Amino acid sequence: MKKVLGALPGWLLALPFSVLAAEPVASAATAAAAPVANSGVAGQLTQLVFGLLLVLGLIFFLAWLLRRVQQAGPAGKGQVIELIGSRALGPRDRLMLVQVGNEQILLGLSPGSITALHVLKEPVQVPGGTEKATPEFAQHLLRMLGKDQKDKK
Numbered sequence: 001m002k003k004v005l006g007a008l009p010g011w012l013l014a015l016p017f018s019v020l021a022a023e024p025v026a027s028a029a030t031a032a033a034a035p036v037a038n039s040g041v042a043g044q045l046t047q048l049v050f051g052l053l054l055v056l057g058l059i060f061f062l063a064w065l066l067r068r069v070q071q072a073g074p075a076g077k078g079q080v081i082e083l084i085g086s087r088a089l090g091p092r093d094r095l096m097l098v099q100v101g102n103e104q105i106l107l108g109l110s111p112g113s114i115t116a117l118h119v120l121k122e123p124v125q126v127p128g129g130t131e132k133a134t135p136e137f138a139q140h141l142l143r144m145l146g147k148d149q150k151d152k153k
Contacts, residue, residue, distance in 0.1 A: 080100060080101060081098060081099070081100050082098070082099045082100075083096065083097075083098055083099075084097040084098060084099050084104060084124065084126060085097045085124075085126075092110060092111050093108070093109065093110045094108075094109045095107070095108060095109075095117075096109060097124065099123070102123070103119060103120070103123075104119070104120040104123045104124060105118070105119050105120070106118040106119075106120065
């Protein structure tokens with residue numbers, strides 16, 4: 001699969017040039033049959049637009065396909081490692097609380113290193129279900145708009 005995806009950018013670049021390379025032969029044949037002024041330019045422009053749309057559509061399709069393939073990988077719902085929480089300490093440093101099985105580990109992340117800072121003896125209880133904490137500004141804005149936090153889902 002990686003070989004095919006690795007070869008695609010060269011193929012995608014060659015597609016518009018192959019369309020343009022084939023055009024002089026087609027326009028020479030039509031020019032010999034019936035000389036029409038400016039029809040070659042309109043035909044080339046139309047062909048260029050359709051080629052561009054084809055390439056863009058192919059790019060979006062491949063991006064969609066890549067996302068689907070990555071979701072179907074081993075990182076499914078049966079994960080053993082789960083991120084409990086994270087806190088930024090600076091622009092590049094952060095603390096992360098990770099649960100592995102029944103253990104929770106506090107990790108320090110900095111550029112180029114991950115350090116296990118502490119293994120918690122008692123797991124930290126995560127407050128209330130799946131509802132994420134909302135910053136104060138967002139809560140105030142929701143109140144101003146007349147929407148409740150529970151209406152969000």
